[in-house]
Amino acid sequence: MSTMQTSKAAGVPAERIGWGTMVGAVVPWVAAIAYYYLAEGYLTFGTQIMIWILFALSLDLVLGYAGIVTLGHAAFFGVGAYAAGIFSIHVTGDPVLGHLVAIAVSALLGFLTGAMILHTSGVTFLMLTLAIVSVIFEYANKAKWLTGGDDGLQGMRVDPLFGTFEFNIFGNTAYLYTLAVLFIWFVLSWRLVQSPFGRSLDGIRQNPRRMRAIGTPVWWRLLAIYTISAGMAGSAGALSAHSTRFVGLDVLSLLTSGIVTVILILGGTRRLYGAFVGAVVYFVVQDWTAKISPYFWEFIVGAMLIATVLFLEGGLMDLGRVGRRLVDRFRKPSDAA
Amino acid sequence: MSFAATVLLDGISYGMVLFIISVGLTVTMGLMRVVNLAHGSFAMIGGYIAGYLTQRGHDFYVALAVAAIVPGILGGIAEVTLFRPLYRKGELAQVLLTIGFVFIATAAVSEIFGAFPYPVQFPEYLTRPLDIGFRTYPGYRLFLILIGGIIAAVLWYVIENSLFGARLRAAVDNGRMARALGMNVSLLFTGTFVIGCALAGLGGAVGAGILSPEPSYALKYVVLFLVVVIVGGEGSFKGSFIAAMALGIIDTVGKYFFTEAAAYLLYAAVFVLLLWRPQGLLPPKSVA
Numbered sequence: 001m002s003t004m005q006t007s008k009a010a011g012v013p014a015e016r017i018g019w020g021t022m023v024g025a026v027v028p029w030v031a032a033i034a035y036y037y038l039a040e041g042y043l044t045f046g047t048q049i050m051i052w053i054l055f056a057l058s059l060d061l062v063l064g065y066a067g068i069v070t071l072g073h074a075a076f077f078g079v080g081a082y083a084a085g086i087f088s089i090h091v092t093g094d095p096v097l098g099h100l101v102a103i104a105v106s107a108l109l110g111f112l113t114g115a116m117i118l119h120t121s122g123v124t125f126l127m128l129t130l131a132i133v134s135v136i137f138e139y140a141n142k143a144k145w146l147t148g149g150d151d152g153l154q155g156m157r158v159d160p161l162f163g164t165f166e167f168n169i170f171g172n173t174a175y176l177y178t179l180a181v182l183f184i185w186f187v188l189s190w191r192l193v194q195s196p197f198g199r200s201l202d203g204i205r206q207n208p209r210r211m212r213a214i215g216t217p218v219w220w221r222l223l224a225i226y227t228i229s230a231g232m233a234g235s236a237g238a239l240s241a242h243s244t245r246f247v248g249l250d251v252l253s254l255l256t257s258g259i260v261t262v263i264l265i266l267g268g269t270r271r272l273y274g275a276f277v278g279a280v281v282y283f284v285v286q287d288w289t290a291k292i293s294p295y296f297w298e299f300i301v302g303a304m305l306i307a308t309v310l311f312l313e314g315g316l317m318d319l320g321r322v323g324r325r326l327v328d329r330f331r332k333p334s335d336a337a
Numbered sequence: 338m339s340f341a342a343t344v345l346l347d348g349i350s351y352g353m354v355l356f357i358i359s360v361g362l363t364v365t366m367g368l369m370r371v372v373n374l375a376h377g378s379f380a381m382i383g384g385y386i387a388g389y390l391t392q393r394g395h396d397f398y399v400a401l402a403v404a405a406i407v408p409g410i411l412g413g414i415a416e417v418t419l420f421r422p423l424y425r426k427g428e429l430a431q432v433l434l435t436i437g438f439v440f441i442a443t444a445a446v447s448e449i450f451g452a453f454p455y456p457v458q459f460p461e462y463l464t465r466p467l468d469i470g471f472r473t474y475p476g477y478r479l480f481l482i483l484i485g486g487i488i489a490a491v492l493w494y495v496i497e498n499s500l501f502g503a504r505l506r507a508a509v510d511n512g513r514m515a516r517a518l519g520m521n522v523s524l525l526f527t528g529t530f531v532i533g534c535a536l537a538g539l540g541g542a543v544g545a546g547i548l549s550p551e552p553s554y555a556l557k558y559v560v561l562f563l564v565v566v567i568v569g570g571e572g573s574f575k576g577s578f579i580a581a582m583a584l585g586i587i588d589t590v591g592k593y594f595f596t597e598a599a600a601y602l603l604y605a606a607v608f609v610l611l612l613w614r615p616q617g618l619l620p621p622k623s624v625a
Contacts, residue, residue, distance in 0.1 A: 302440030
């Protein structure tokens with residue numbers, strides 16, 4: 001990972017990818033496949049983790065790369081989940097079709113709201129994203145005929161995938177399906193952040209004024225990534241709806257936006273794999289601590305967040321570097337600065 | 338006529354609660370330009386403390402005092418230890434740390450007081466309807482208007498006429514200049530933060546009849562408090578009073594007349610208003 005970082009910082013277009021990076025890039029996928037065979041009773045847990053990885057990955061594109069600080073990303077996840085659910089009830093239970101519809105609806109929402117608010121920044125932008133997600137939450141709460149209100153959306157129909165693979169209660173199909181979707185989105189995101197478009201986002205985050213001065217259409221670039229990210233979050237929402245056959249009102253809550261931000265920040269932004277580390281750590285810690293007390297995990301998550309902000313700006317993916325720095329300082333106390 | 342007056346009084350009393358809780362946030366956000374999502378936690382803590390004490394038969398006003406003092410002290414500690422490193426960091430760090438604070442506060446009250454709403458026992462004379470000439474009206478709501486009015490008047494007087502107020506206005510208008518003139522802006526800020534958190538605790542306690550203390554309180558209502566701040570204009574004392582009243586009245590009118598659409602119409606209105614005036618109703622050039 002660190003080799004990737006340094007070459008990126010230098011801005012060299014053709015990267016030399018080291019062995020460490022290649023092994024690091026393969027490990028998560030091997031682990032995900034191994035999990036399928038080794039943890040048979042816990043596939044729904046694994047599916048949930050992958051869904052949140054995808055959601056956090058979508059946030060990494062806007063927050064990490066483009067530097068758009070938002071608290072409204074739950075809107076896209078939630079709308080994607082509701083779109084997939086409502087489509088399956090009223091039109092057809094085909095999961096792929098429902099999934100595509102969900103992506104389209106979320107991306108459209110991202111495009112429309114982004115077009116309205118992306119010219120603002122800072123606290124105003126944050127408040128606008130909060131206002132949007134609040135409007136959608138309150139609407140979903142009231143529109144019982146459409147969403148089931150606070151009872152959640154029930155009666156979803158999920159047909160077998162490609163007409164053959166049944167979504168069974170052990171979650172085999174859901175797990176592999178989610179893994180495949182995550183992989184596709186990951187490759188797309190990886191290509192995207194390496195592309196000139198992705199580099200221009202890096203520039204916009206660092207200095208939007210200069211980017212504008214050298215002729216980058218900043219607003220359009222931001223709108224493009226916001227729309228893509230919204231579609232991706234909607235995809236995660238659709239996976240969540242299809243794998244659980246249920247959509248609860250809490251997918252649209254501020255807590256959902258909070259959790260996905262926590263996952264991304266814990267893992268580390270602008271690394272893509274940060275979302276993987278963050279989601280695994282988050283859910284494993286939640287699973288353990290929930291056994292001690294139902295509220296303990298919330299406490300731990302809060303503490304982890306504060307510690308990350310104060311001491312570990314690059315997230316858990318930065319632990320190695322911070323550790324090395326500490327060791328260096330210990331070895332050579334004279335030139336610690 | 339009498340009905341319209343009732344709606345108006347309901348709206349004003351609700352607005353007073355929003356004002357008491359949010360006013361501290363307005364001033365601190367104006368002073369340090371910090372995004373603070375943790376403010377609702379202090380109101381929640383105040384509400385729980387008042388609930389705990391009154392349920393055990395302690396005097397209501399003693400409970401209110403403790404509900405203001407404890408969040409004030411906690412706020413002071415949090416400002417010095419957690420928030421101070423934040424001022425030089427970006428919005429993201431501010432959002433994250435303050436959300437982390439909310440999670441911890443929520444976990445703490447759920448662990449200590451349980452997951453259910455935790456009511457404050459108001460004194461008997463406040464729960465009675467009072468005759469106000471043309472009709473009877475809940476004494477509790479009148480009490481809210483009274484206490485909110487007193488706090489607004491005192492704050493207005495302090496900000497307009499005291500040395501502390503003058504320093505505060507100077508620091509909000511131009512913090513660097515104030516610092517260059519030898520003012521201890523950090524200390525001023527800590528003081529303001531403590532007062533703001535104490536007021537939030539007090540607001541959480543007296544407003545418990547409207548916004549009842551529950552573990553989700555800190556996250557659920559923080560959007561509302563932020564709306565008051567942003568709509569009023571960061572750092573604008575007058576603006577936040579107007580915004581709180583407007584929000585209280587609009588929300589109440591909405592609940593009476595558009596029961597189905599009230600909640601999302603409110604946020605939609607905030608959305609439109611922020612697009613129209615990103616700096617809020619009264620731009621943040623001055624506290625007063």
